[in-house]
Amino acid sequence: MADFDGKIVVITGGSSGIGRASAVELAKRGAFVIAIGRNPAHLREAAALHKNIYAVKADLSNESAIEDAKNEILKLAKHFGSLDSKIYGFVHSAGVIYTEPFESFRKHELEEMFRVNVLSGFEIFRAILPLMRSGGSAVFVSSIDAFFGATDPPSSGYALTKGALVSLTSALASELGEKNIRVNAVIPGLIRTAMTEDFFSDEFTAQRKRFLSRVPLHRAGSADEVAKLVAFLLSEDASYISGDAIFIDGGYHAR
Ligand SMILES: NC(=O)c1ccc[n+]([C@@H]2O[C@H](COP(=O)([O-])OP(=O)(O)OC[C@H]3O[C@@H](n4cnc5c(N)ncnc54)[C@H](OP(=O)(O)O)[C@@H]3O)[C@@H](O)[C@H]2O)c1
Structure with a gap:
């Protein structure tokens, strides 16, 4: 199965969890994956999983680091694609969560979540868009909290950022369709994961x-x-799916 042969896919949060699993799935299917993460050890582990995974270190809560990451991605795309440095796909999986009651959220927590969960995806997608010259596909990793709130433990700030990704998905699917770029969200x-x-420790048994x-x-x-769904949405098998937000939650949303 090599349906991504030679295609370049950029993944934020590619160093761990859903982003890393997506990197491996896509690399196995022939993609060159540029995996962005913050923790050097996690990045090394991800890159060691497949020869087609290339790590880029960036703290996405930091504006200047996002600039550096953009330059590094463009350099790598040139390297993989030689003269024709086209990028095919984008996955925004980087995310951070603070759980607090509404009244207790601190500004720096909200700002960090907003920068990592929303703005970094917005900025990096914008930077690579000119290289998606033959069309392509993007997937934003949202959360059920965008629809049902996070209450146990509470995190209104996190829900806010994940809702923003669903709105962004609709807006970009509408705007970028004419460039043959599809944009979807997954709702785990x-x-x-880390x-x-x-939540899987004894302390949280009752809540779990x-x-x-x-x-x-x-x-x-x-x-x-989740990685299999991400890869499906990026692939040609999903060639007429855009602007969708697909739940992958064991049926939670149906209740
Ligand atoms: N796990 C769930 O139940 C669940 C449910 C719904 C949605 N999600 C969403 O799924 C996405 C992936 O999360 P996960 O569950 O796979 O957790 P994870 O294993 O902790 O992965 C989070 C990823 O985000 C990266 N990241 C966090 N802060 C960063 C920063 N300041 N700069 C750069 N990278 C940063 C991490 O990089 P490093 O490891 O290198 O620090 C890591 O690659 C997130 O957007 C999360 O909100 C998760």
């Missing part, structure tokens, strides 16, 4: 049970399951 439920590892009792499939999902 509870997925077991971000949710605490409460949550999973509302999931028809009664289990958390895996990063690999």
Whole structure:
């Protein structure tokens, strides 16, 4: 299966969890993956998983680091594509969460979530757009919290950023269709990754049970399951799907 042969895909959050699993899935299917992350050890681990995964280190909460990352991506795209440095795909999976009651959110927490979860995706997609000359496909990783709120523990600030990604998906699908660029969002439920590892500890047993009792499939999902959906949406198999937001939550949204 090499449907991404020679295609360049840029993935924020490619160093861990859903982004890393997507990087591996796409690399296995022939893509050159530029994986952006912040933690050097995570980036090394991701790059070691497949020869087609190239790591770019950037703290996406920092504006100047985003600028540096953009330049590095453009350089790498040139390197892979020689004269024809086209980029095909973009996945925005970088994300950070602070859980606080509404009244307790601190400005710096809100700002960091907004920068990493929303603005960095907006900026990096804009930077690579001129290289998506033959069309392409983008996927934003949102969350069920965009639709149902995060209440247990609460995180209105996180829900706000994930809702923004759904709005951005609709707006960009409408705007970029004429360039033959499709834009979709995935809406994961509870997925077991570094971000949710605490939720699987004994301390959260009661909350976890409460949550999973509302999931028809009664289990958390895996990063690999989400990666397969991301790869499908990027692929030609989804050639007439744009502006969609697809739940991957074990049926949580159907309840
Ligand atoms: N797990 C879930 O249940 C779930 C549910 C719904 C939505 N999501 C969303 O899925 C996406 C991926 O999360 P995950 O579950 O795969 O968790 P994860 O394993 O913790 O991955 C988060 C990724 O974001 C990157 N990141 C965070 N802050 C960054 C910063 N300042 N600069 C650059 N990169 C940064 C991390 O990079 P480093 O590792 O290099 O620091 C990592 O690659 C997130 O957007 C999350 O909101 C997750």
